[in-house]
Amino acid sequence: MGYAEQYRRSIEDPEGYWGELAEALHWYRRWDAVLDASKAPFYRWFVGGETNLCYNAVDRHALGARRGQAALIWESAETGQSRTLTFFELYREVNRLAAVFRALGVAKGERVIIYMPMVPEAIFAMLACARLGAIHSVVFGGFSISSLATRIDDASPTLIVTADAGMRKGLPVPLKEIVDQSLEAATVESVRHVLVLNRGLAPMAMREGRDLDWAEQLKEHGGKSVEPVPVASTDPSYILYTSGTTGKPKGVVRDTGGYMVALHASMSQIYACGDGDVYWSTSDIGWVVGHSYIVYGPLLKGVPTVVYEGRPDHPDPGVWWRVIEKYGVTHVFTAPTALRALRKFPEQWMRSADISSLKLLFAAGEPLDAPTYEWARATLGVPVIDHYWQTESGWSMLTNPVGVELLPVKPGSPTRPAFGHRLEVVDADGNPIPRGEKGFLVDHGPLPPGMLMTLWNDDERYLQSYWSHFQGKLLYMSGDYAIQDEDGYFWMLGRADEVLNVSGHRLGTREIEEVISGHPAVAETAVIGVRHEVKGEGVLVLAVLKQHIAPADQDGVAREIKQLVRERIGPIATPDAVHFVSMLPKTRSGKIMRRVIRAVYQGDTIGDLSTIEDDATVEMVREAVELLKEDL
Numbered sequence: 001m002g003y004a005e006q007y008r009r010s011i012e013d014p015e016g017y018w019g020e021l022a023e024a025l026h027w028y029r030r031w032d033a034v035l036d037a038s039k040a041p042f043y044r045w046f047v048g049g050e051t052n053l054c055y056n057a058v059d060r061h062a063l064g065a066r067r068g069q070a071a072l073i074w075e076s077a078e079t080g081q082s083r084t085l086t087f088f089e090l091y092r093e094v095n096r097l098a099a100v101f102r103a104l105g106v107a108k109g110e111r112v113i114i115y116m117p118m119v120p121e122a123i124f125a126m127l128a129c130a131r132l133g134a135i136h137s138v139v140f141g142g143f144s145i146s147s148l149a150t151r152i153d154d155a156s157p158t159l160i161v162t163a164d165a166g167m168r169k170g171l172p173v174p175l176k177e178i179v180d181q182s183l184e185a186a187t188v189e190s191v192r193h194v195l196v197l198n199r200g201l202a203p204m205a206m207r208e209g210r211d212l213d214w215a216e217q218l219k220e221h222g223g224k225s226v227e228p229v230p231v232a233s234t235d236p237s238y239i240l241y242t243s244g245t246t247g248k249p250k251g252v253v254r255d256t257g258g259y260m261v262a263l264h265a266s267m268s269q270i271y272a273c274g275d276g277d278v279y280w281s282t283s284d285i286g287w288v289v290g291h292s293y294i295v296y297g298p299l300l301k302g303v304p305t306v307v308y309e310g311r312p313d314h315p316d317p318g319v320w321w322r323v324i325e326k327y328g329v330t331h332v333f334t335a336p337t338a339l340r341a342l343r344k345f346p347e348q349w350m351r352s353a354d355i356s357s358l359k360l361l362f363a364a365g366e367p368l369d370a371p372t373y374e375w376a377r378a379t380l381g382v383p384v385i386d387h388y389w390q391t392e393s394g395w396s397m398l399t400n401p402v403g404v405e406l407l408p409v410k411p412g413s414p415t416r417p418a419f420g421h422r423l424e425v426v427d428a429d430g431n432p433i434p435r436g437e438k439g440f441l442v443d444h445g446p447l448p449p450g451m452l453m454t455l456w457n458d459d460e461r462y463l464q465s466y467w468s469h470f471q472g473k474l475l476y477m478s479g480d481y482a483i484q485d486e487d488g489y490f491w492m493l494g495r496a497d498e499v500l501n502v503s504g505h506r507l508g509t510r511e512i513e514e515v516i517s518g519h520p521a522v523a524e525t526a527v528i529g530v531r532h533e534v535k536g537e538g539v540l541v542l543a544v545l546k547q548h549i550a551p552a553d554q555d556g557v558a559r560e561i562k563q564l565v566r567e568r569i570g571p572i573a574t575p576d577a578v579h580f581v582s583m584l585p586k587t588r589s590g591k592i593m594r595r596v597i598r599a600v601y602q603g604d605t606i607g608d609l610s611t612i613e614d615d616a617t618v619e620m621v622r623e624a625v626e627l628l629k630e631d632l
């Protein structure tokens, strides 16, 4: 069956389509209904079914034919360590840690925050949660105090799992210390314990009674095996926070059964990956790609997954190519930012490693520009597949489904809708617009399995953020601009909301603005995403200073603003430029004219002034442009 036929079936008969795919996995209890759309847009998959994600990802292979096969391959370019675990060894480690969690009282439905570097133990922790039916919430180890504290407050975890430190370019990032400070800043008092992996990288203080040493706990409780706890297909497996348009991140809630079925199917359909392959997603477990394709996707499929701690260019720009050679990696999934960064270095770095095992390269997270695509295609000599998805979707929404059929590639387009996704480009009223015209990318329900169930503790915000953009029409708003061309291919044109995409990672302008407003010299600030050669989008800060600040002090304040953002949110959010202006250009209702600022800063044509901001007169926009030009 080719793409067109299979896609049609996924749309016309979703229950038959996904029901068949679910048969490949283990269920303690079979579902009563494949799909319950009665409370749309709260779609529920495999209702009545009971399963366990950890059982399907680990036990199914460890207690079967793949027992001795590699499951997890860890390579740390930061510490020079590596470790390979077979499925059986992974099974044993996950059991030991699940026994510790159980001894600490972690029960089904409770939240566990995992704030860890890219080490095998982080993945044991995720799987141990899944084994017990606890809900994990992984927080990216590059996020800092404010980001972690808001997530603690929202998820109210009983356990936090962390390490003394992660490593970034050879320097320790003191994760445990950040946990301590975040717990000070958080308001909830739900946390009973902090379990700490001591890698011997950074000093740390342990608080008696609350903080527990990983190795000691394993010694005390780790001898036992723990039966997987059957959970409802519709029970949440995890919460993953992502940036929205307010200062408060959104807690995307994933189900268990639907996610499992969609990921398992995607490994063959979308990635053409199976027995004999080695999969490497260069992402981090703190992002959705890491959840789906460092951990659950490959393991559900019984394919070894590479877990990599480090960067693409440290200690040198040949390090990724050597990892491919060392482990015979067949599939790489990375971000365009990394490709753009690697492209800058001489090709000899790539040529010095034998990367002939590589079959396919995948990219997602931000637009894959045509020159970078062409470069990767030509130098790697394998198909390069751009696919589009979001934290909310859990797996791809637009793709070139190479496992089913490699459709002709149009560089710069993530191709066509993934199975089950009824995507369309619409105008501001939600009406379909002609091919070739720019509009909003929307998804019609029922959303396929694996997509978000809701936002944690906030059904109302789920409805408001995703389903209320078009009056009288129930459409899922992706938040992105898109064009669909004559051939049905989609082209992504960036966010339609105030969300930044820095190196493929979503950051909210408001989150950053709130931190900067905390600087005593700042009266008002606006954060804008602007074009950046490597990162896709860079962070531009405009700030109005309080009157008493002397011009001579401005450089110092700019440095402090950058430092503050690094410290509070994390290095990825560090502003690329800080400019002080006399006033921020705003519309009548006080909305910052982001498009105008961006255009002026980038030197783009500003376009039709009358339509550029919803709520400003042409005169206002013109004045703002003039003032801004003077200030910048």
Ligand code: AMP
Residues within 6 Å of the ligand: 242, 288, 363, 364, 365, 366, 367, 368, 386, 387, 388, 389, 390, 391, 392, 414, 478, 479, 480, 492, 494, 495, 501, 504, 505, 506
């Ligand atoms: P995140 O939720 O952090 O994964 O960010 C999702 C956002 O990244 C999407 O809404 C898009 O704006 C952008 N994005 C992801 N994949 C692509 C892609 N292949 N092409 C263009 N934009 C993408």
